[in-house]
Amino acid sequence: MATHGATMPGHDRSKRPTKSEEDDDDDPVEKLLKKAGCLDQHYAVQECMFDNKDWTKCQNQVKEFRECVERSQKKKK
Template sequence: MSSTHGKQEITDPVEEMLRKTGCINHHYKVQECIAETQDWRQCKKQVSDFRKCMSEYEDRKKNGII
């Protein structure tokens, strides 16, 4: 936890990991869609885009690019 102007900032470990992958915005889009529709099945494009981003990250990591 870090301190900002006397307030404690709580860091979500999942969000930290997603920031490192470069896929955080895709994650947010999935969350927004689910919040708006209340049905993840209507968010298949966002989920697919997120999965693709994560797959590309894993490929870069596996090939030593990261």
């Protein structure tokens, strides 16, 4: 799902997530990722994007996040 130009709450790549944002259970995306056990991988992608400003330099983090989500989905089946 691409949201070109639109950002979701808690997904601002222009800054690192703060501790309060990390603990914010009001974000439905973060709730789902936490339940799936993939929130740390999600934050690793965000931090890499913040540090590099280039998603192509974050392929290891993206791969780990994708694999975590896939494992979580397989557990549900």
